[in-house]
Structure formats: C-alpha cells, structure tokens
Amino acid sequence: MSGDKKPLAVALFSGGLDSVLAVRLILDQGIQVIGMNFSGGYCPDPREKKGAVERTAEQLGIELVRLPIDQEFIELVKAPRYGRGRNMNPCIDCHILMVKRAWESGQKHGAEFIVTGEVLGQRPMSQNKQGLMLVAKRSGAEGKLLRPLSAKLLEPTEPEKTGLVDRGKFLDIQGRTRRRQLELAERYGITDFPTPAGGCLLTDRNFARRMREALERGEDSVEMVELLRFGRHFRLDSGTKVIVGRNKSENEELRQRTPAGSVVIDGTHLPGPVGLLIPDRKDDRMMAARLCGRYSDQRNESKVKLKVGDDELEVEPASPEETAQLVIE
C-alpha cells in the first residue's frame, strides 16, 4: 500500500475547536484533508487575527483554501429562507451555501466527501436533526456530508457505508455543552482555538444592528458590509453615511476601502480621525467634516480645518447632541 495516494476529503474549516476536532478525526483515519475557510463579508477578514486560521491548519498539516463571503451570502442575510438565529445570522441558509461552495471546490480538487464540525443539538435552530438533513440535501452534498463529532447519531454517509472511513471511530456528541470537545482537545493537545461561531459578525449584536440599518438603506454590497466593522457610523438627513475612524488602524482601513463615489475627510495640519462620506454629496461635506472635527484633538476649539477630498474646510466641530442624534448605534 505504501506510496498509494490517500483519499481526500474537504472540510469547512473556521479554525474553531469543533472544526479542528472534526478534521483530526478524519486525519486519524488516514484521509487527507483540505480545509475551506470562508472570509470577508461578515466573516473575519483574512488579515485579522494575524493568521490564526493558517497557523491552526499548519499545525494539523492540512492545506487551507480561502473562499469569499460574496454577494450571494449577503442576499441570504437579506431574505433567509430558513430564518435567523438570535441576531442577523441566517445560519441554515448560510451553511447550505458554504457546504455547496466548499463541496464544489472540493470536488475539483478530487475530494470524495465533505466534513463539518457540526454537532447535533448544539445550536437549537440550525443544528437540530432536521436542520442538518436540510443542509445536506439543499447543498447538493447529500450522502457525502460527514459530521464526525455526531456521526453515530446520524444516518451513515456514503464514505461510512463503503468503508472508506470507519464509522465506529466517530463520535456521538450531542447538545450545547462543550465538555466532550474540551476533553478531546486536551487529549489531542489542542490549546489555542477561537470562538465556536468562528468570529461571525452577524452574531454580534452591535454589528447586526448596523447591518440591519444598512440593508434598509440598500447598502448591501460586500464592500459596504465590510465597512460596518470599522469606525463610528452616522446617517445624515439626506441619507448619506459618514464613517469616522476610531484609531490609527481603522483610519488606515477606511483609506484603503474608500468606495467608488465617496470622499475621504482628513486633517490638514494635525493627525486626527479619517472619515468617509458615502456617497460624496457637496451639501453634506460640511456636516461630515464637523463630525470628524468632533473626534479630533481640536474638538474643543471653535474651528477646525479639515480636508474633504480636494476642498479645505474650516468647520465648527459637531456638538455632542448633534453626534448623538446622527449616530447609528
């Protein structure tokens, strides 16, 4: 047998403990695994967490492929077919699309089945038996979608039936408690793992609120969704949006992510927050500059000079009452 190519599986890989354990259980059976990690949009940016997912994949010895949260995912957030979790997260719809994309990509790599770290009953809405079956069916991976952590409680999948993997070595974890996962982690010597939701921003109450407001305004591009995580957000009476960076790294992000048709607001003489006016509207430039002035070191001066695109404006910083009125919470 030596020299034979190992069978290949593809795994949804958030880098969270459940996905790591699921991959370990497959690797232990002599199967090669490619981890598929979704990033961008409402999932963590690949540049965030300083390559934590890459490190975890490396420790496991698996290849990592990045797949984007693109417009099709955002459309599901707007109108989920199978409802939402506690915040804006349409977990069943999102999972169906993730499995579909990962399975399509995996098949191109020659994968024979797909693995997820889902646990029966862990999330009442999306990970009940019916939810898990629905994901398998609607993703086009029915019979090929193996959940090693709960496999013994689920219908056998094709790789189990054909003996490609030994079903007896999988687990029967069920429910919300993570005790057994933590015990397994200890046994495998896994100490460093992020949150179970893999950092999905839709499960964050504040982000979800911003997202809802943005979608109501038709700001539904991936680019606009990605901007929701940076800075303070304001809605002017005309409907334009102003974002003001809260620190150096956010200022940098805003500069790099300036959407077409918007304008950058910046201090002329002193370092201060960077702002975006989206879209650029001449009549709103003054108010946008005043909001940036409010968060500059000169907020207590009567006037502050700021650049809005090529214009240099001298404006009175917005008052706390004005900012409170316009802020999107």
Ligand code: SF4
């Ligand atoms: S937690 Fe977020 S990323 Fe995960 S399935 Fe739900 S919506 Fe999708």
